[in-house]
Amino acid sequence: MSAHQFVSVFFLFLATLTLSAQTARVRGVILDKNKQPVENVNVSCLNVISQSNSNGFYDLKIPANQKVVVVFTHISLKKITMSFTFNANEQKEFNPVMSDQEEQMGEVIVSAKNRKITQGVTTIEPEIIRKIPGANAGIENILKSLPGVNSNNELSTQYAVRGGNYDENLVYVNEIEVYRPFLIRSGQQEGLSFTNTDLVQNVDFSAGGFQAKFGDKLSSVLDITYRKPIQFGASLEASFLGGSVAVDAVSKDKKWSAVTGIRYRNNSLLVNSQETQTNFTPSFADIQTNINYQSSARWQWSFLGNISQNKYQFQPLTRQTNFGTISNPLALTVFYQGQEKDKYDTYFGAIKTTFNVSDNFTLKFIGSAFHTLEQEYFDIFAQYRLGEVDASIGSETFGEVSFTRGIGSQLNHARNDLDALIVNTEIKGFHDWKESQIEWGIKYTRESIRDRVIEWEVIDSAGFSLNPPIIDLPRNDQPYSPYTGPLIPFQNIRATNFNTINRFSGYAQWSLKSLIGSSEVWYNAGVRMHNWEVQGAATASRSQTTFSPRAQFAIKPNWDRDMLFRFSGGFYHQPPFYRELRDAAGMVQPNTKAQQSIHFVLANDFSFKMWSRPFKLVSELYYKSLTDVNTYTIDNVRLRYAANNNATAFAQGLDLRLNGEFVPGTESWISFGYLKTEENSNDRGFIARPTDQRLKFALLFQDYMPNIPSIKLYLNLVYNTGLPGGSPSYTDPYLYQNRLNDYRRVDVGFSKVFIDNTSGEIKNKLFKDFKELAIGLEIFNLFNNQNAITNTWVRDVYSKNQYAIPNFMTTRVFNIKLTAKL
Structure with a gap:
């Protein structure tokens, strides 16, 4: 055949x-x-x-x-x-x-x-990003509707791609790499994504097999471009979750232009819908600007700046979680004392200049600095009661705890501080040479990090303090014999790390468009180099270097059907960032190796017409073989690494995406993904990785009323099979391979557009300067599904059992949103 x-x-x-x-x-x-x-x-x-x-x-x-x-x-x-x-x-x-x-x-x-279809890059229209509803709306909200991209935390902007974790994704804004805070451990502590949707002009996303010009990560690239305004404009958005204002400005001589955005967000509406009753006073705000200057026909300058302040104050009061089965229902009731006070202040600035040396040669220089000041302070005392629920219909105590299996308490304490400064300088070149394009770049990065970690947890069950199982202590068979040994925290992490990491990296790649017979073909080949050394650690470090060759090939046969085939792959390395160097005890391991992946992607794009409208089916089959794997655990959105490179792993799967005009004049898509990713630590055999999300289905749909097109409908539906549920502290993860329940979520939005920029003359003088004006109703978690993010492990001192108590996310929430453009 x-x-x-x-x-x-x-x-x-x-x-x-x-x-x-x-x-x-x-x-x-x-x-x-x-x-x-x-x-x-x-x-x-x-x-x-x-x-x-x-x-x-x-x-x-x-x-x-x-x-x-x-x-x-x-x-x-x-x-x-x-x-x-x-x-x-x-x-x-x-x-x-x-x-x-x-x-x-x-x-x-x-x-x-440039749609970049030959590179396997998905381009997302900014208007779709702004309109589609989500508890944490923005670019990341849309990414979660793509195949191969998974997240089961609607309060977080973090996402996992094809078996990778949150630290394996590259994010660029105007070719400048951007960073996230280090200490965030909970999705509800994340108020704002770095990317301001109001400023975006173009969004490109690659889920793997990307070119050498992009950096050293294992999973994905999100490449964002902010717009250069050509005339004055302004936009406003306000809702129960916060608001934003963006302004476009242009000088009279058109040489200067700037786009500036201010955002504020308050997640109280969402967090108050969770099962834990709290006093919650968050404050998330930032200001961001992109300034452009055209000094001559050949020379351009730009400045990207961001100041962000996130204050998070959390005082839990009570919590009741019902779980178990219909025949054996259980409940966990918790009463809290204490509070958590966190603060994340980040400052980011970057200068970029582009000089067109000739029509065929362009040079770019980029300099950036990122400074983050973070503190994480909490003292929370929790007293819990684990019991059986009365399931007898008609009973006066129906739904209440009828028998207590265990009682206990725990005290969690933290005083964590981090001060990090990351400075980058980079030179890039682009050459048109005959029929080819040659790109190269050289980059130096200096990371200076000061970190203090003080965390401990004391667990008490039925009046008896529980000691950690990893410490050799005198025999403890309370209450039959008195215990005379020392009281030791069940978990205790204390570390102070002052480190400097110097990195040198570079790349060179070649691209060509040609013909084989009557078929169009595209070639790309390149290599990356990365050298780094960790200084200041207690253990002397050594300089390490990696080389990552990569290649892409695409062919568009001269067939009746409109098809494009792509094959891409190569070696992908991830030299450890600071979080990957820090082990579970909080100590930096300077000789941690780079994780390595050999990645292959085979893809097909099929464009066709259905109902006389355009559609495209994108199919991608991928396989990753990983070595020197740095294993980790996930607690909400915090990753804790082992920092010992003692595992191998693999990830394999199939991604399908059908997008087109299911409704005339609107773009929608359906996504399906299959993923299997497992790891093998110390040759003990393969078990599921924390991101092993087997099946994924998503639907992003836009519609309008045929007779009243100003009334719009936006639907965002995601279904994921359950992730591994983790394991209790100090236990063998090979013995705990249970999974969370499937993740099901539907967010829907309705919008009434009063004015849009194609409506012609505005008769009402009050609104004569408006280009757009709309008001909308959003319903998050439409069907009120109970989705779990992690498990809380409760110990029963009598039966010695460990109970996995799911930590549920937000319930159904209503929001009203007003948008306007001038």
Whole structure:
């Protein structure tokens, strides 16, 4: 069977669909002055004619790479003439409003956007990011709807990709690597993502097999570009969860431009819906700016700055968790005293300059600094009662604890402080050489970190203090014999680390677009180098170096069907960052090795038409073989590493994503992912890794009312099978391979658009300067599913049993949101 026939059979269910031509397209919904859809509007460009349907929807192909005129005519409405300039395969949504009084003329120029389909990069439109609802809305909220990307904590912006963990993802803004605070351990302590959605122009995401020009991580790359404004503008968003303001500014001579955003967030609405009753006073705020200066036709400068302050005060009061089975229901009731006070202040600044030496040679210089001051202080005393629940229907005590199996208490204490300064300098070059492109870069990073860790936990059950099992103490058979040994905290971590890490890294890569016969092909090959040394640790460190060769190949056969095949892979190393150097006892292990992955990705993009609208099916099959693995445990969103590189691992899976216009004029998608990732420590055999999320299904859907297109619907649905539930302290993880329940969540949003930027003349003078104005209702966790993030392990001193008590996330929450643009 030929390759052509094989693919045809694989996509048999789509065999009858017509093909999507590789041309630029303009489509949208045509309205009248009363905002009603207009049918039978002739839309023409050169010799191509289309017509709007009963919903006012039209779709027209137009020539690319040239200025063309599109004409909208109707038997009873005035003509609209618009000029468009498109690049190849570009798409534009244009929603005209036809009037019976005057003709309209205008011009739309669509800037070039590299879809990067040959690199296996997913491009996400900023408007989708802003509109789709989520408890922690933003770019990360949309990423969780993609195949291969998993998270079961809606309060966190952290995500895992194809079996990796939260520390294995690269994030760039304007080619500048950005960082997160170090000490955050709970999703509810994360108020804001670094990325300000109001400032975003373009978002690219790669789930693996990425090029050498990106940094040294094992899992993914999120590459974000902030916009360069061309005129004054402003936007506002306000809701029960906080608000944001963004302003675009441009100088009269057009040389200076700036986009600035201020955000504030308060998660009380979400946290108060959890099972733990608290006094919760969070405060998350930041200000961010991107300033651009065009000093000459060849020389550009920009500054990216961010100041963020997160204050988190948490005073738990009570908690009751019901678990077990219908026939054997159990309950954990906890009464708390004490509080937690955390503070995370971060400061970030970067200067970037781009100099076009010639038409074929470009140089870039980037300098950045990141400073974080973090403190984590808490003293929380918890008294718990574990008991059986009365399940007799009709009983006066139905649902209450009828028999107590165990009682106990625990006291948790922490005084953790961290001060980190990270400085980067980097030079990049880009050359057009004959038919090829050559890119290279050299980077120096200095990380200066001062860290103090003081954490301890005392556990008492039925009046008897529990000692840790790893310490050899006198025999303790209370209450039959008195215990005379010392009282020792069940967990006790004390460490002070002053470290400096110097890193030198660089890359070089080559790209070429060519032909094999009548088929288009793309080649990319490159290599990265990374050298680092840890200084200041108690143990003398050695300099370590890694080399990471990578390659990509893509081919677009000259077939009737619109298909693209990609193969990418190579060696991917992750030299340890500070958190990976610190072991479970809080001590830095300076000779921790870089984790290594050999990664292969085989992919297919199939573009087609269904219901006369464009769709694309992306399929990716991947395999990772990992060595020198630094094993870890997950507690909410905090990772604790062993820092001993004593394991091997693998990750394998299949990702599928179908996206297109399920509803005319809107983009939606369906995602499916299968993942299996396991690790083998000290040759004991393979067990599930903490991120082993086997099946994933997600749906992101946009819709509008056919007769009232100003009323919008946004749906975000995610289903994940359960993650491993972890194990109690000091126990063998090989003996605890239980899993959390499946994660199911639906967030839905309804929006009424009063004004949008294509609605024509605004009659109300009060709103004459508005481009957009909308109000929406959001419902988080629509079906009120109980989703667990981790387990709390409770010990019964009598039966010696360990009970896994799920820590549930947020319940159903309602939110109202107002958005406006000037």
